[in-house]
Amino acid sequence: MLILCETAEGYGLFSISDSQVVDKPDLVGSNVKYTPDMFKLVSWKKFKDLKHATEDVLKIQQSEMGPVLKKFLKKKVGDEILAVCDKELAKNIKNTLGLNVKYSSSVQELFRTLRENLNKIVSELSDSNVLNVSLAHSLTRFKLRYSPEKVDIMVIHAVGLLDDLDKELNNLSMRLREWYGFHFPELLRHIENHNVFAKFVIAVGYRTNIKNLESLESVGIDASAEKEIRLLAENSMGSEITDDDLECIQNIASRVISLSKYRNKLVEYLKVRMNSIAPNMTYLIGETLAARLLAQSGSLNNLAKLPASTVQILGAEKALFRALKAKSNTPKYGLIYHAKLVGQASTKLKGKMSRVLANKISLCARTDACGDSSEPTISITAKNICEQRLNILNEQAAKFSLLPNKRLLNNDQQPGKKFQRTGNRF
Numbered sequence: 113m114l115i116l117c118e119t120a121e122g123y124g125l126f127s128i129s130d131s132q133v134v135d136k137p138d139l140v141g142s143n144v145k146y147t148p149d150m151f152k153l154v155s156w157k158k159f160k161d162l163k164h165a166t167e168d169v170l171k172i173q174q175s176e177m178g179p180v181l182k183k184f185l186k187k188k189v190g191d192e193i194l195a196v197c198d199k200e201l202a203k204n205i206k207n208t209l210g211l212n213v214k215y216s217s218s219v220q221e222l223f224r225t226l227r228e229n230l231n232k233i234v235s236e237l238s239d240s241n242v243l244n245v246s247l248a249h250s251l252t253r254f255k256l257r258y259s260p261e262k263v264d265i266m267v268i269h270a271v272g273l274l275d276d277l278d279k280e281l282n283n284l285s286m287r288l289r290e291w292y293g294f295h296f297p298e299l300l301r302h303i304e305n306h307n308v309f310a311k312f313v314i315a316v317g318y319r320t321n322i323k324n325l326e327s328l329e330s331v332g333i334d335a336s337a338e339k340e341i342r343l344l345a346e347n348s349m350g351s352e353i354t355d356d357d358l359e360c361i362q363n364i365a366s367r368v369i370s371l372s373k374y375r376n377k378l379v380e381y382l383k384v385r386m387n388s389i390a391p392n393m394t395y396l397i398g399e400t401l402a403a404r405l406l407a408q409s410g411s412l413n414n415l416a417k418l419p420a421s422t423v424q425i426l427g428a429e430k431a432l433f434r435a436l437k438a439k440s441n442t443p444k445y446g447l448i449y450h451a452k453l454v455g456q457a458s459t460k461l462k463g464k465m466s467r468v469l470a471n472k473i474s475l476c477a478r479t480d481a482c483g484d485s486s487e488p489t490i491s492i493t494a495k496n497i498c499e500q501r502l503n504i505l506n507e508q509a510a511k512f513s514l515l516p517n518k519r520l521l522n523n524d525q526q527p528g529k530k531f532q533r534t535g536n537r538f
Contacts (some may be wrong), residue, residue: 114154115195115219116185117226118172120165120243122158123184124234126151126226128195146229153234155188166250175200177208185209197223263389264411270382271403277375281306281368288313288364295319295353298344307372308332310365317358319345392476392491396498397451397469404447405473416474416481423477424448424470448473453498461505468501 117124129149157180159165168178175198177185185194186209193212196202202215226233285306292309293300296319303309311331316322322345328338353361379400386399390412393402408426409415415423425432427446435442444463448454448470457465472494479490 113193113195113214114189115151115222115226116197117223117230118169118181119230120169120247122156122165123181124156124230125154125184125188126233127154128222146225148232151226151229151233155184156234157184162246162250165247169247169251172198172201176204177201182209185211195219195222263385264406267382267385267389267403268407268410270378270385271400271407274375274378274382274400277371277378281371281375284364284368284371285309288361288368291361291364293350295350295357296345296348297350298348299341302337302341302344303333305332306368310368310372313365314362314369317362318353319348319350388486390477390480391486391488392480392494393473395488395491396472396476396495397448397453401447401450405477408447412477412481416478418474418477420467420471420474423474424466453495453502457502457505458509461509464505465498465502469498472498 113128114125115128117126128151159168159180164180168180171178172181185205189209189211191212193214194205195214196205197215197220199215202213205211206213288306288310289300292313299309299312299319303312308331312328312333315328315331316325322328322342328341329335333341382403383394383399386394386402390402390406393405396402397405405423405426406412406415409418418426425443425446426448428443429446431443445454445466448466449462451466451469453469454462454465472491476491476494483489
């Protein structure tokens with residue numbers, strides 16, 4: 113009988129002197145005493161380099177055979193019984209190569225004894241500690257390089273950058289409107305879009321230059337609004353500015369436009385990423401909200417592990433703990449409040465709708481984390497159920513609002529009788 117042993121340096125086949133010891137059911141580690149004649153080296157196969165070692169060990173960790181192990185067993189085992197300490201690997205070897213493979217708890221005890229005394233049996237082994245550390249570093253490097261959570265990290269950074277861009281755009285746009293408003297204050301009420309306002313500042317500059325422009329359609333202003341702006345520019349009460357002032361203002365405007373373009377590209381990137389990572393969540397609640405939930409939980413796997421009740425209040429942790437400390441009502445929703453389905457519900461129904469939507473988000477997250485499909489599957493049915501539930505809740509609320517108040521109706525029927533309080537006020 114042969115026993116297979118894998119190390120950081122290579123594979124080894126050892127013969128067992130007493131093959132009957134494998135069949136003992138009461139074999140435990142304390143009963144296995146090593147003797148010099150217990151194991152004998154039959155064949156030894158070294159890895160060529162660290163790359164081959166990493167590839168084969170990764171296969172072993174998945175209970176599969178690498179190319180080196182496969183060739184080695186084909187040549188050296190033959191008709192002998194092969195003892196393997198991994199049950200799944202034993203099945204794989206038997207099904208693939210058709211060898212006589214044996215696995216039991218006794219084999220594990222023998223394998224443990226063999227590993228402890230391997231340096232005594234094999235004189236060809238070099239410094240095993242150095243090889244083990246090198247192989248461990250190589251495996252860690254490989255797993256980090258091809259980690260599935262790495263894509264989640266990209267989405268988390270992207271949605272964080274999107275929030276930072278929104279803050280920066282808001283600050284720059286407000287600064288631009290206030291600064292240019294000293295020169296043309298009437299324009300602030302007629303152009304609400306920050307991007308259009310920035311394009312107007314760059315195209316026109318001084319308000320008196322608007323006479324030299326034939327049309328403002330390139331800026332994004334329609335004909336009716338253009339007439340009003342031209343009239344306001346002629347009779348504006350704004351103060352005059354210098355060339356240096358206008359240069360600074362136009363620099364801010366160009367910065368706003370460039371950041372807006374980059375934000376649009378980032379949104380498209382986020383949409384593509386979320387469609388590949390979590391297609392069901394993206395279909396149900398949109399890519400931005402799905403990415404925020406993923407960033408709040410840390411990764412898609414972490415989000416899939418959370419119950420629906422936690423998903424419902426994800427993002428409202430401060431309010432939750434404040435309510436628990438004060439023994440008041442806990443929040444009904446967190447980030448999920450920004451979903452379209454929750455926004456379409458009335459104020460009194462947002463809590464119910466958020467609970468329904470959280471259940472479906474939890475199912476979609478688990479489907480995306482454990483499934484392999486790149487297209488939405490379960491989310492199509494889930495969204496239809498949420499929409500139907502929203503319609504039912506709205507219809508019930510409309511019927512309830514049309515019902516008369518029974519207490520007021522009783523008081524109207526008995527005008528001489530006042531309403532009596534049935535308990536203490538406090």
